[in-house]
Amino acid sequence: MADDDQMTRQRYRQQASDADDAGETSSASRREYAAENNRALEEAKTKRLGRKLNWVILGLTFAIIIVFLILFFTP
Template sequence: MADDDRLTRQQYRQQRSQPTGHDTQEQESPTAEPSASRQAYAAENNRAVEEAKTKRLARKLNWAIAGLVVGIIIVFLILFLTP
């Protein structure tokens, strides 16, 4: 394969998105629909995974903040209550 034959991803997508005379019938067929639904499913799945990770991180940060607050309170109690 020569270097001239190689396409970047963007060029390949543009080439695929431009309909030609014989491709218009194929694009109107129902086979184009699953591709769109797969992309929608993948986008929804990625969003759900991202949401779950965000919630998990928020929970961990809340526990860390609570631990620090308790630690600060204990240090102040030790400093003020010891003679």
């Protein structure tokens, strides 16, 4: 085997340590991205739910008005 193919233990540990450091940085940024993404999804879902609830309230209000009109105008 050539000397280039062989790796000393120290050099191997150094490369493994460098890879771990890079992995921690990317995993931290991945966690931050996931947290931000979850917050954005939660906001979007909350807005959508609020819009649906507004339509339901409006529909119920109209239904109540219609019932009162029917009760008022029927003999």
